[in-house]
Amino acid sequence: MTAVSTLPATSPGTPPLRMAIVGAGRMGGAVLQGALAAGVLAAEEVGIFHPNPRRLAELSERYGVRGIDDAELHRAERVLLAVKPQSFPDVAPLVAQRNALFVSLMAGVSAESIARRVGSRRVIRAMPNLGAALGVSATALAWLPEASHDDVSMARSLFSAVGNVYDVREEQFDAFTGMAGSGPAFTALVAEGLADGGVRVGLDRRLARELARQVLLASARLLETKHPSELKDEVSSAGGTAIAGVRTLERHRLRFALIDAVEEATRRAGELSREEP
Numbered sequence: 001m002t003a004v005s006t007l008p009a010t011s012p013g014t015p016p017l018r019m020a021i022v023g024a025g026r027m028g029g030a031v032l033q034g035a036l037a038a039g040v041l042a043a044e045e046v047g048i049f050h051p052n053p054r055r056l057a058e059l060s061e062r063y064g065v066r067g068i069d070d071a072e073l074h075r076a077e078r079v080l081l082a083v084k085p086q087s088f089p090d091v092a093p094l095v096a097q098r099n100a101l102f103v104s105l106m107a108g109v110s111a112e113s114i115a116r117r118v119g120s121r122r123v124i125r126a127m128p129n130l131g132a133a134l135g136v137s138a139t140a141l142a143w144l145p146e147a148s149h150d151d152v153s154m155a156r157s158l159f160s161a162v163g164n165v166y167d168v169r170e171e172q173f174d175a176f177t178g179m180a181g182s183g184p185a186f187t188a189l190v191a192e193g194l195a196d197g198g199v200r201v202g203l204d205r206r207l208a209r210e211l212a213r214q215v216l217l218a219s220a221r222l223l224e225t226k227h228p229s230e231l232k233d234e235v236s237s238a239g240g241t242a243i244a245g246v247r248t249l250e251r252h253r254l255r256f257a258l259i260d261a262v263e264e265a266t267r268r269a270g271e272l273s274r275e276e277p
């Protein structure tokens, strides 16, 4: 594949590339934005390999990064793989080289499989979630033993720029995906249900939606310092309103439903990993 670039090519004065990003879409773009804002990367040190000239021009205009071609990509010492897993077989031959560091965001593609295809065993896998766009991702990191201390520090800085980083064993990636990766969809249902409840008891739809968001935001902030039971107990006074609602949720087995949802999402993540390209 030939990279299309409408951006300035490398010139003798161009600083050395610290990181090539392959496929800066939603997630790659969020990581790029966070890393630039946190000063983990400088725009001149980043090269973007992307097939779409419009996307390249947009990234160039917004962040001052440049496009790179196949040859420069091949020489990059660090590569962030941010393409969809199904695009990886197309991209792997272009990036294959013995000594580079590969950091992958791809869901369901194992570190061993990446190493096999790219020919380097300096492979780190990351699993961010959608919170990355706002700097509040929960990102899992796992790596092959051949990744150096500096490699891991680099990846940790990169993802710390878009939220919190958690070292997990790669075997736990499916569980992490099932819970932290899919979790925003579950809490979105909770938000929608709360808002529908508000409408049911007579609140205007727009107000109900805003209140649901605010309730989730306040709860998340309070849970930074409180155990969930403590928060529930503090809100639920004797014979009061909250405990009446809590009883109803227990009757409808909300907690069981959430446990089951995480288990099912984890099972599905495992299924998808086994179908890896």
Ligand SMILES: NC(=O)c1ccc[n+]([C@@H]2O[C@H](COP(=O)([O-])OP(=O)(O)OC[C@H]3O[C@@H](n4cnc5c(N)ncnc54)[C@H](OP(=O)(O)O)[C@@H]3O)[C@@H](O)[C@H]2O)c1
Pocket: 001, 022, 023, 024, 025, 026, 027, 028, 049, 050, 051, 052, 055, 082, 083, 084, 085, 087, 090, 091, 105, 106, 107, 108, 127, 128, 129, 130, 181
């Ligand atoms: N989004 C999430 O919440 C999330 C969470 C965890 C992990 N991930 C992982 O992050 C990766 C990217 O997901 P995403 O949501 O950011 O998808 P996305 O927005 O579609 O980003 C992928 C980008 O790669 C580009 N691309 C396609 N083929 C390419 C090629 N051969 N060379 C270079 N670039 C190419 C796409 O361009 P076109 O659009 O022009 O095809 C697109 O801009 C996936 O592997 C996913 O598993 C995503």
